[in-house]
Amino acid sequence: MTAKTITIKLPPKLYSSASKLAQRRKVSLNRLVQESLELLRKSEDSKDFYDSFTLIGNDREESNVSFAAAAQAEVALHERS
16 A cells, blocks of 8 residues: 655644654654554454443334354354364
């Protein structure tokens, strides 16, 4: 995959603190921003996942997952062998 380039504007204080943090971690400012965005994406994915299961749990009909018990057992038994 080809990396995409973006340009961002940061307030001077944020730029300074981010630069210092990158130096302490011994990574480039670019890498620090990449890692931070990845953490934010993962956090949002986790929140979306949690919210989805919360919605399912609020609806008794939607939360009946007994139909999947056989498939879950098959996977669990397959993983053990």
